[in-house]
Amino acid sequence: MNIKLIAVDLDGTLLNDKQEVSTKTKEALQKASKMGIKIVPCSGRPFPGIKEYLDELNLKDPDQYVVAFNGALVLNSAGKPIVEELLNYSDFLFFEKIAENLQANFHIEVRDKFITLNHFINYYLSRESWLTRMPIEVSELKNISEDIKFTKAMFSGSPAEMNNIYQNLPKDVVEKYNVSTSDETLIEINSKQASKGNALKELAKKLNFKQDEVMIFGDQKNDISMFDVPGFYKVAMGNAVPEIKKRANYVTKTNNEDGIAYALRRLIFDE
Incomplete structure (x- = not known):
């Protein structure tokens, strides 16, 4: 699997129920980043509510990106807009x-x-x-x-x-x-044009990535637009709503069980 971009929802996906990034999840995403894979937080939250997790994951390079406000904005890690739908x-x-x-x-x-x-x-x-x-x-x-x-x-x-x-x-x-x-x-x-799915498609296009080089993680209904993009490799969290699970290529463990790390070990790291 040739994955160049991993997009992760925040609440219920990257974050456990204590609103924390677990050690195992952090280590797995940092390992993927060191392999040259772009890690893109993709959330309904605004940029101020995402930036602290960029810092925690040590994703400070200007060539890292976030999808904020459910896809209304795509910004680089310095907060500069790349895509806007207002x-x-x-x-x-x-x-x-x-x-x-x-x-x-x-x-x-x-x-x-x-x-x-x-x-x-x-x-x-x-x-x-x-x-x-x-x-x-x-x-x-x-x-x-x-x-x-x-x-x-x-x-x-x-x-x-x-x-x-x-x-x-x-x-x-x-x-x-x-x-x-x-x-x-x-x-x-x-x-109407603003969605996580459309934002990720635009970002992948700007980075010259194919859609089958994008992996996504999500759990809630505002992630459906990502899960409806045909080429993306779709990973549903174990705590995901049924609408997400039925669209997924793979269902991992829950956000409280290091679900992102579990999936990356099997799908990316071959562990």
């Missing part, structure tokens, strides 16, 4: 109206912060702020610039609230945008 002011107004109609907690992500019109910050957005290392800015509609460009729109709430909102989203949301979930308390909405 939303605009009219998208903001569209989603804000939906949030008002559904009485939903709504916010957007720009590169370095969350912006919301809600004066009540719920637990789920607070948790996202902590996980991603990004502050929350509470604003008024009149203060939102008509020139604004943002990476992702999000609804947050309890699993029951999110299920109700998902069931009641206008049909044209799914038709015009890329709607996904990274966990049951969030609904994430990107540009």
Whole structure:
């Protein structure tokens, strides 16, 4: 197997349930990196919430890359954008109206912060702020610039609230945008062109890699776009949702059982 790029989701994949990269996983990815394989964190998180793991894995070379915001941005390890697929002011107004109609907690992500019109910050957005290392800015509609460009729109709430909102989203949301979930308390909405799968295809093309030279690891529904790219070698975590496992070439152990390291030893290192 001639793999030149390994893309790894973060939550539930690279990270165990303690939000840590295990020693075995770290050692396996660093070994692959020393073999000349590019290791690309690929997450719904923003760049500030990914960079610490680049540092932990010692992936500081400017020729290393990350896929952030579910594919809205591909950046090098210094934070310079390579690929951008952003939303605009009219998208903001569209989603804000939906949030008002559904009485939903709504916010957007720009590169370095969350912006919301809600004066009540719920637990789920607070948790996202902590996980991603990004502050929350509470604003008024009149203060939102008509020139604004943002990476992702999000609804947050309890699993029951999110299920109700998902069931009641206008049909044209799914038709015009890329709607996904990274966990049951969030609904994430990107540009139709922005997805982890499209971002990785663009990155591989820029690096002159063939699609069958890309290996991916994932576990959640926002990873499906990667698992739908025909040429990628697809590894599902043992804790992955069924939609991921059924698309996989290989199912490894869970994120709490060093699943990435287990798969790399068998598929790349021939151990």
